[in-house]
Amino acid sequence: MGGLVAAALAAGAGVAAGSTGPDDGRREIARAASDDTTQVVMVRAPEVADRNEVIALGLDVTEHATSRGIEVVIHDAQDAQTLKDAGFTWRVTVDDLEALAAKNRKADEAYAARVEESALPSGRTSYRTYDDYLRDMNRLARLYPTLTKPLTLANPTVLGERIRGLEISVDAPDVRDGKPVFLLMGAHHAREWPSAEHTMEFAFDLLQSYYDRDKDVRNRARRVLQDSRVIVIPVVNVDGFKISRSAAPIGDFSTFDYEMKRKNCSISANTPAQYLGGTCADNPAGRLRGTDLNRNYPGFWGGGGASPTWSSDTYRGDGPGSEPESDAVRQLISERAVTVMISNHTYSNLVLRPPAIAATGKAPDEPALKSLGDAMAAQNAYTSQASYQLYDTSGSTEDWSYWITGGYGYTIEIGDEGFHPAYEEAVVGEYLGEAPANSAGLGGNQEAYWLAAEAAADDSQHSRIRGTAPAGRTITVSKHTVSPTSPVIQPDGSTGDPILYEDTLVTTYATDRGGRFTIDVNPSTRPLVAGRYGRYPEAPPQDTITLVNPPGVPAVGSNESTTFEVQGLPEADNGYAVVSIGWPSDNPQAYDWDFTVLGPDGTPVGSGATLANPEVIRIPDPQPGTYTIVADNYAGGDSAHDWSGSVTFESPDPPIDTGIKESWLVSCTDRRGNVLGTREVVVDRGQVAGVGDVCRRGALKR
CATH class of the missing domain: 2.60.120.380 (Jelly Rolls)
Incomplete structure (x- = not known):
């Protein structure tokens, strides 16, 4: 244990998840590796409003939830009393959290010793470190040079690390090819190790399948990689993941149980002075330093399901999109035609789709979003539902991505037994659809990802722009938007005005050879302004x-x-x-x-x-x-x-149809950057818009 931590404990320092420290009158937890038994309980909360209320209590909520309740970590009698005072009851799901963590570690050791090579595409038998991910991505890039392109996101992390990924496609180095993109990400939350494992395994899967001896497998991979581009980013929260993965295991979710770190390493401007100092891996606030990256995206930021309190595990950050990691992902999605996106998490056995906040109303693409979500859930034996049906989650990745860009977005919550349970089940079983996972005999997440990749390439699920251009021209499809966050919940519980934020969406196509071109894009009108899904009744409702x-x-x-x-x-x-x-x-x-x-x-x-x-x-x-x-x-x-x-x-x-139509601006530039022509194009999902010879000098915007 580091010196800063020891000093903090000696002074009785500690901070409860959901509290801002002792100087604000809220409760603190002065625990590190306590001798008291830590339990996990399923709180009876059958309605979304009930689960939102549990989250608002400021307890240590794991976020694992079902239609009947939500799990909470009980550290001591005062935690239990807080639940009782709020009128909640519960059943114990884990009687001794530390013992369960130790059991899983032993199971992992035994599995790795017993199995030389698993049935996973990579053959892995144990959880990767961050260096393992880098080595695997570099290895795939060396083995498949024409099908891969290493990717580094725009921003370094809080601690200066680079966020790495891999682009996979036929002629992968040509990123200006106009193809639609399937984006698969893991580890927005540091402690959710299987989310990164599954993401990495799909990269192996795609590339190995491209040369598979089985004709059907080979042809499937070639169709996906010919018609689209797949981007995998195994670890978004690099800083937090490195700390979680290398921490000495405690397993009780206490303040200094760094293995259970969820957030990144930013220091909020609201942090009290006594919790400043030290490093992210050894500081007076312990694992509670940082921002929840999956509450920081600007779409609907500041609403329910995210905490305004700096020490909460669901702290939303000091402002919408304030974190370099979430902003890096946002820039990537803004610069590519991401037609389907999956952010992997653990745990709840769920396939979640927008909206993430109930008050938003059903997405205008609800039938299609549900259809793909249901199809994936049929393979991994998870429950397919709208995200808000679990609880409100403002500032999530897929909510910003879908409502602003129009690309389908999902969160997949992997498994049902903890953030990184036994590797054999959480990774091997859940990915492949093998026992002891619930998806045994089905396709597992492996098949779910294949379905998502095929949907990303499906012309009927996005839009296309066609035209002609001479060789050496660059075609750019762009749009600049201004959108509001949620009305912002303040630390005192009051609600302030929404905050406006800007997005610039750009897709670029290079006409190296000239002639006809096709650029795959999302619809020109954002779902945020298009309206809401509904239907007109065809008969009266039934009598009481x-x-x-x-x-x-x-x-x-x-x-x-x-x-x-x-x-x-x-x-x-x-x-x-x-x-x-x-x-x-x-x-x-x-x-x-x-x-x-x-x-x-x-x-x-x-x-x-x-x-x-x-x-x-x-x-x-x-x-x-x-x-x-x-x-x-x-x-x-x-x-x-x-x-x-x-x-x-x-x-x-x-249904709500606003009647508002937004347009893409299609422009043509020469090698010197001179704009030769522009067009304004309105195109809906499944449609093709023609722009003709957009590069004709003097072509007017229309």
């Missing part, structure tokens, strides 16, 4: 149903069930089913029922497990069929305090 309570009352801790029918066309067109169930009680602690709604296929579609009375469960787009309500007698239910309820139905939300 009164629920039938079965005879008798189940004992406390037991349950009973009832059913109701949802109609479909032509009888009814239901945009929402709203289940409302209450019971006589003036004491929610003494009498409490919980409810889970199962859809026609038996999977949960909603739940009410709060202290609210009545419990209200809102189900969007309910499919026709028989639904089952499971009523759990959580506390005190008897004949005098039995439940009753109803299901009401609402029409679907109508």
Whole structure:
């Protein structure tokens, strides 16, 4: 342990996730490797608002969540009391976090000793260090010189490191080829090691498949790399990852458990003086120094699901896009036609799509985004859903990327057992779709990435601009935009005005040989201004149903069930089913029922497990069929305090079409940079726009 850390502990210094330190009146945690057992609990929070409330408590939230709750690390009795005081209950999922971490380390050692070469494309048997990633990217560049181009992002990190990646395509060095781009990234969060592993493995996969003996495998890779460009960036948060990967393992998420560092290494201007000084790997604030890069992107920055408190694991940064790492990714996406982007994370077994904030409304491309998300989830056995259905997440990568550029964006949360659990399951199993992963027998993330790469190359999923130009000309497609963040939540809980930020999107094509050209781009009108997805009803909503309570009352801790029918066309067109169930009680602690709604296929579609009375469960787009309500007698239910309820139905939300059309500016320049002609082009998804001979001298903008 470093001298600064030891000194801080001797002085009783420490800072709780979600607190700004002892000088602001909030609680601090003066713990390093405590002798107390650290637990992980799943807090019962069945609604998005409930999960947002848990995050706002300032506890150590892992961000692993399901439709029923969200996981929190319980360091001590005061953490537990904070949850109780807020009215939450929970079940223990990990009784001893340190013991679990030690068990996973032993499993990794045993696997590496037992298996000389795994079935992964690289053959790896253990987690990489950052130097391993650099060596692997350099190795692939040497082995496949015409199919690869090493990439260095524009900005160095806070500590001066370069963010490295690899471009993979036929004639890869020709970056001005006009091809659409599939961008695959890992380790925005330092401790999420499998996210980087999966990203790196897909690079091996693509390149090895290009020369595979199996004709079908070979042809698939050649179509992808001929028609598109794949960019892999295994580690975005280089500084944080190097610290996490090299730290002495503790495994309890305490202040100085650097292996569990999530953020980058920036020092907020809001950091109290006593937490300044030292290095990122040895400082008085421990692993809590830094900014959460996946809350720092300017799209909807400053809203829910991101903390304004410097020490929180979800700290959003001092301003929208303030961090060099997130800004470097933003510049890359702005300078390439990224038609599909995946940011890998751990853990929750999820494929998440925009929007990341519920108030934003459904993306105008919701059907297509959902279709691709569902297709990927069918391969990795994850749940496909909109990001806000987990909890609000302002400032995330895919939200900025999608709403501003129009390229499809996803977050994939890999696995369900921790940030870097046993390698055999979290990397080998989850990537390949092999036991013990849930995707055993399916395609795993390997196949999910292939589907995403093929979607990136699919002309129907983006736009194209065609024209003619003489040899030696450069065609540039560009747009400058100004957009607002979310209304900015202030440290005191009040909300301030949005902040405006600017983006310049540019795609460049070089006409080395002259003649016809095609440039793949995203639609000219940003989803941010295009509108919101919806549909007009084709029939009235269904009439209200009164629920039938079965005879008798189940004992406390037991349950009973009832059913109701949802109609479909032509009888009814239901945009929402709203289940409302209450019971006589003036004491929610003494009498409490919980409810889970199962859809026609038996999977949960909603739940009410709060202290609210009545419990209200809102189900969007309910499919026709028989639904089952499971009523759990959580506390005190008897004949005098039995439940009753109803299901009401609402029409679907109508679409919002703003009617606003934005344009791309297409310009032609000669070798000296002289502008020879310009065109303004409006082009929608799946369309082709012709610009003719845009290089004709004197051509006018139109």
